[in-house]
Amino acid sequence: MMPEVDLIFKIAGVGVLILLLNILFKQAGKDEYAYILTLVGVVVVFIVAIQMIQRFFQEVRAVFGL
Amino acid sequence: MDILLFLGITLVSLVLITLLRREYKEYAVLLSAVVGAAIMLRLVGRLAELITAFTYLAEKAQIDSDYLSTIFKVMGVAYLAGFGGQICRDADENALALKLELAGKIIILFMAVPVMVAILEIVLRIF
Numbered sequence: 001m002m003p004e005v006d007l008i009f010k011i012a013g014v015g016v017l018i019l020l021l022n023i024l025f026k027q028a029g030k031d032e033y034a035y036i037l038t039l040v041g042v043v044v045v046f047i048v049a050i051q052m053i054q055r056f057f058q059e060v061r062a063v064f065g066l
Numbered sequence: 067m068d069i070l071l072f073l074g075i076t077l078v079s080l081v082l083i084t085l086l087r088r089e090y091k092e093y094a095v096l097l098s099a100v101v102g103a104a105i106m107l108r109l110v111g112r113l114a115e116l117i118t119a120f121t122y123l124a125e126k127a128q129i130d131s132d133y134l135s136t137i138f139k140v141m142g143v144a145y146l147a148g149f150g151g152q153i154c155r156d157a158d159e160n161a162l163a164l165k166l167e168l169a170g171k172i173i174i175l176f177m178a179v180p181v182m183v184a185i186l187e188i189v190l191r192i193f
Contacts, residue, residue, distance in 0.1 A: 064142025
């Protein structure tokens with residue numbers, strides 16, 4: 001169970017980090033970097049999430065014989 | 067079964083999701099999907115044991131095994147459609163959730179047709 005929990009904390013960590021960096025960027029006046037950073041964050045979290053969901057789908061497919 | 071484990075993970079993730087939802091809704095959606103997948107991953111592992119028990123009982127009762135596998139397939143499709151639908155509803159996308167559940171229903175209907183045909187044949191053979 002531990003790898004899943006680590007994954008959850010990793011995603012939340014990335015989210016909070018992006019949040020902080022965006023605030024810094026906004027103060028520094030570089031809003032375009034803030035937006036780019038948000039997109040990069042979404043892509044990273046998406047990749048991590050997709051891996052977990054893919055494992056889940058494989059497990060369900062194996063169990064239910066879909 | 068370790069219900070406390072699931073409760074702990076759910077509560078922790080709930081706090082993280084509400085923290086992220088305020089600023090970035092997309093992170094909240096992704097995180098809720100991942101938490102759902104993580105918890106269900108463990109539960110589905112347990113479910114496999116239940117399914118083997120049922121198949122064993124079915125063999126004892128001489129029930130045709132492909133009917134049983136159809137039942138399990140239908141359960142899987144219904145569960146997955148529900149899983150996706152709930153995530154869409156969390157993100158306030160009710161239209162998307164309904165479409166996904168409609169797709170699930172149609173797939174289940176497709177799976178059920180052979181069973182219905184078999185039952186009808188049996189009934190007609192009696193008369």
